[in-house]
Amino acid sequence: MKLLTPVPSDIEIAQACKLKPIRVIAEEVGLRESELEYHGPYIAKVKLEVRDRLAKQPSGKYVDVTAITPTPLGEASPPRWSA
Numbered sequence: 001m002k003l004l005t006p007v008p009s010d011i012e013i014a015q016a017c018k019l020k021p022i023r024v025i026a027e028e029v030g031l032r033e034s035e036l037e038y039h040g041p042y043i044a045k046v047k048l049e050v051r052d053r054l055a056k057q058p059s060g061k062y063v064d065v066t067a068i069t070p071t072p073l074g075e076a077s078p079p080r081w082s083a
Contacts, residue, residue, distance in 0.1 A: 019042050020042075021041050021042060022036075022038070022041065022042050022043060022044045023036075023038075023041070023044075026044065026046075030054075031046065031050065034047075035047045035049060035050050035053075
């Protein structure tokens with residue numbers, strides 16, 4: 001790992017990364033083409049049927065990646081509730 005000084009901003013870090021196509025990642029973890037719903041070359045949803053096929057496999061790790069939209073000041077907007 002190469003540490004940079006000064007520490008780059010989040011956007012600089014994100015733009016410096018080379019994305020790996022989701023098709024390649026799915027193949028590496030043993031998912032079948034028919035078990036994916038593609039949303040472009042880098043995003044896919046995994047169909048629930050995968051649970052049945054892999055039910056007897058040892059438990060793995062679940063990673064949930066999500067995002068929120070920041071305000072112009074860089075802070076996340078809190079949810080708005082109405083009464």
